[in-house]
């Protein structure tokens with residue numbers, strides 16, 4: 557089920573208006589944490605809903621084979637400029653993730669608040685695709701948005717609901733405590749590492 561045109565236009569307009577309060581202007585502390593601890597190791601990695609893609613640039617600089625995807629042309633153009641300035645290479649795609657098929661599987665996926673940007677009725681399909689795109693044993697690094705509020709975006713990602721969505725039949729949740737990532741606005745993300753089980 558593709559996302560409707562007005563949703564694509566919604567995100568594009570947010571970037572054109574510079575109305576992007578989620579945008580830190582630098583890589584997330586969660587990414588830095590997982591790189592520093594060695595949880596995230598060099599390999600082929602997907603960054604879905606990458607936005608302006610500071611994480612894409614950081615990963616490319618560290619030697620990862622990175623694919624960044626976003627539906628907003630303005631975000632993608634900004635990322636392409638940043639990559640050119642820093643003289644590193646990544647594959648940048650402007651597409652709807654729900655309509656996209658990768659050529660090859662990934663060793664890891666870094667999911668930073670794209671899930672919470674999508675309406676809950678498509679979460680099951682999106683979580684299935686994330687599992688399909690990862691190789692068996694591959695890792696999903698995921699930031700679940702905690703707004704505690706109804707409605708969105710961003711939509712609240714209740715952790716009990718996430719444990720059901722990313723169920724143990726297909727995913728193994730790392731036992732380490734989640735990585736808390738605060739936002740200035742008072743909401744926060746919780747970062748988890750999930751391993752895709754062998755089919």
Ligand SMILES: C[S@@+](CC[C@H](N)C(=O)[O-])C[C@H]1O[C@@H](n2cnc3c(N)ncnc32)[C@H](O)[C@@H]1O
Nearest residue numbers: 567578605606607626627628652653668670673
């Ligand atoms: C909250 S923003 C997060 C952007 C980036 N990950 C960050 O943290 O700065 C959500 C992003 O997901 C993108 N997005 C939402 N639905 C998408 C879809 N179906 N396919 C691709 N990108 C999508 C939006 O354009 C937006 O850039």
